[in-house]
Amino acid sequence: MYRALADAIADAEAGGTTLAVVALEAESRDHGRPIDEIRGVLARALAVMRGAVADGLTGDMRSASGLVGGDAAKLRLGPAGPLSGTPFREVLARALAVQEVNAAMGVIVAAPTAGGAGILPAVLTGLADARQIDDTRLIDALATAGLIGAVVAERASLSGAEGGCQAETGAAAGMAAGAATEMLGGSPAQVGHAVALAQQATLGLICDPLGGLVELPCVFRNATGAAIALAAIEMALAGIEFAIPADEVIDTMGEIGRTMDVRYRETAGGGLAATPTGRRLARERLYQIKRA
Amino acid sequence: MVSLLDIIGPVMVGPSSSHTAGACRLGLLARGLVGGTPETALLELHGSFARTGEGHGTDKALTGGLLGFRPDDDRLRQALEIAERDGLAYRFEKTTMEGEVHPNTVRMTVARGAERAVVVGSSLGAGRVRLTEIDGYAVEITGSLYTLVLTAEDRRGSIARIAQLLADASINIATLRLSRKERGGDAFMVVETDEPAPLVLCDGIRALSWVRRVRALDRVSG
Numbered sequence A: 001m002y003r004a005l006a007d008a009i010a011d012a013e014a015g016g017t018t019l020a021v022v023a024l025e026a027e028s029r030d031h032g033r034p035i036d037e038i039r040g041v042l043a044r045a046l047a048v049m050r051g052a053v054a055d056g057l058t059g060d061m062r063s064a065s066g067l068v069g070g071d072a073a074k075l076r077l078g079p080a081g082p083l084s085g086t087p088f089r090e091v092l093a094r095a096l097a098v099q100e101v102n103a104a105m106g107v108i109v110a111a112p113t114a115g116g117a118g119i120l121p122a123v124l125t126g127l128a129d130a131r132q133i134d135d136t137r138l139i140d141a142l143a144t145a146g147l148i149g150a151v152v153a154e155r156a157s158l159s160g161a162e163g164g165c166q167a168e169t170g171a172a173a174g175m176a177a178g179a180a181t182e183m184l185g186g187s188p189a190q191v192g193h194a195v196a197l198a199q200q201a202t203l204g205l206i207c208d209p210l211g212g213l214v215e216l217p218c219v220f221r222n223a224t225g226a227a228i229a230l231a232a233i234e235m236a237l238a239g240i241e242f243a244i245p246a247d248e249v250i251d252t253m254g255e256i257g258r259t260m261d262v263r264y265r266e267t268a269g270g271g272l273a274a275t276p277t278g279r280r281l282a283r284e285r286l287y288q289i290k291r292a
Numbered sequence B: 001m002v003s004l005l006d007i008i009g010p011v012m013v014g015p016s017s018s019h020t021a022g023a024c025r026l027g028l029l030a031r032g033l034v035g036g037t038p039e040t041a042l043l044e045l046h047g048s049f050a051r052t053g054e055g056h057g058t059d060k061a062l063t064g065g066l067l068g069f070r071p072d073d074d075r076l077r078q079a080l081e082i083a084e085r086d087g088l089a090y091r092f093e094k095t096t097m098e099g100e101v102h103p104n105t106v107r108m109t110v111a112r113g114a115e116r117a118v119v120v121g122s123s124l125g126a127g128r129v130r131l132t133e134i135d136g137y138a139v140e141i142t143g144s145l146y147t148l149v150l151t152a153e154d155r156r157g158s159i160a161r162i163a164q165l166l167a168d169a170s171i172n173i174a175t176l177r178l179s180r181k182e183r184g185g186d187a188f189m190v191v192e193t194d195e196p197a198p199l200v201l202c203d204g205i206r207a208l209s210w211v212r213r214v215r216a217l218d219r220v221s222g
Helices: A005-014 A019-031 A035-058 A071-077 A087-103 A119-131 A135-155 A169-183 A188-200 A218-237 A246-259 A276-291 B017-033 B048-056 B058-066 B074-086 B158-168 B199-206
Strands: A107-109 B011-013 B040-047 B089-095 B104-112 B115-125 B128-134 B137-141 B146-153 B173-180 B186-193 B211-217
Touching: A005 A019, A005 A135, A005 A188, A005 A246, A019 A035, A019 A135, A019 A169, A035 A071, A035 A087, A035 A107, A035 A119, A035 A135, A035 B011, A071 A087, A087 A107, A087 A119, A087 A218, A119 A135, A119 A169, A119 A218, A135 A169, A135 A188, A135 A246, A169 A188, A169 A218, A169 A246, A188 A218, A188 A246, B011 B017, B011 B074, B017 B048, B017 B058, B017 B104, B017 B115, B017 B128, B017 B211, B040 B048, B040 B058, B048 B058, B048 B104, B058 B074, B058 B089, B058 B104, B137 B146, B137 B173, B137 B186, B146 B158, B146 B199, B158 B173, B158 B186, B158 B199, B199 B211
Parallel strands: B040 B089
Antiparallel strands: A107 B011, B040 B104, B104 B115, B115 B128, B128 B137, B146 B186, B146 B211, B173 B186
C-alpha cells in the first residue's frame, strides 16, 4: 500500500484514473488477492455498516453503563433545527447511530477503529442516499478511504492510546472527507485537499473518555467529526486548496500524538474524563457494570 | 505492510478495536500456541489495557479469543460465563512492564495439558496486533498470515531444511525470523507463510531429530 498520499495522487493522475482504482491495484499487488475478491470484502463491510446505521436509528441502543444511547433517534424524530431536511442532519444522526450500536457491544465495522466507526458510514451512506449513488461507487469510496487510512497508519497512528482522538475520529474524518469527495466527482488532487482540510481541524484532539469507555464523548465526537468531514468535502469540491499537503498534515498529527501527555491518550487521566462530573459519572457507571 | 482491508475492518463486536477486537486476536494467538482452549490462563494487563480494559470488555475479548471466538462473534459478550462453564480458569492481574512497551500490552501465561506458553502481545490500533515475545524469545508475529513457531537445536542448515520442507509442500514463506538466547542453546524459528501448513507437514517437521516443538498458528486477521 502507499506510504504517501502524494504518490497515490500522482499515480492516479498519470493513469487518468481514481484513487480507488490505484488503491485496489496496490492492495491486489501487495497481498496477491484478485480485485474482485477485495471488492467482495468491502461489499460485506458496506452491508454491516448499513446494518449498524439501521439498528442505531431504529433500535433502542443503550450501552452497558447507560451513559449513551437514544440520541440518534432525537435527531431523527426530535424538534427541527436550521439544518433539518438536509443531508447534514441525516449524517449527524447516522454517526450517532453507529456509535450507539458500538457502545452497546453491537456489530460494527472498525473503520479505521471502533471508536471512530460512525463517521465513514454516516458520511458515505448519508451522501450516497441523498444523491442516489449506487453501491459500486460506495465500494470504490471505501477503497479510497482505506488508502487514506493506510497512509495515516504508516505515517502517524490510528490508536487513541498512541495518538489521542485525532488518530481515531480525526483520521476517520480525513478518510470520510477524501472518500466522499471522490465519490461526488472530485479529482485525486481535490481528495488530497479534503483530507488535509478535515485533519487540520482535528489536530491536537485528545482522547479523554469517561472511565476509559468508548462512550462519552466518543459518540458525540463521531457526529462532530462527520460535520468536519462535510465541511472539508464542501470546501474541496468548491475548488478550495489547503496549502499544506495532506501527508504533512498527517505527519503533524503523528508528531503531536508522540508528544501528547499520557493523560490525554485513552487513559481517562485527563480532559473531560477528569472533570468533577466526568469522575463522578465514571465511578457510578463502572460500579453498575461490575454489578451487572 | 498495512492492508486496506485492515483499515476498513474488522467487522467486530464493539466497543473498541484495540481493546476488544485486538484483544480477542491476541487471545486467539495464545490459544494457538497451546493447540486449543487452555485450562488455565493468567492475563497480566499493562498500561491502557490495565487502566481502561474493564469498561471496554478487554477481559471478555481476551477470554473469548482463548475460547476460539473471533472478533465478530457476539458470544464475546458472554465469554467470561462461557469460560467458567467450559472449564477455562482465568485470572486477570494488573502489571507495569519495563522498557519501551506499547500501551495496550498483555502477558498471557496459558496451559493446556502438557502444553504451556508465556506470550507477550500488543494491540496496535485498528484491530492490528503483534506478539513480541514467546517463552522469553523475541518474536514479531502479526497474525495476518499463517505462522509456524519452531523450537529446535541451534545447528547449521536448519533453516535450509525447514525451507525445503515448506517448498516441497508448495508453501510460500513470507517472513522468517530466527532467534536464540545463547550460542548452542535452543533456536527459536518463526515462519510466516501465505498458506496454512497442513498437519502432515507439521508432523514431518516434528519428526526431524533436532526439532523439539512445532506449533502452527492460524491467521487471526486479513
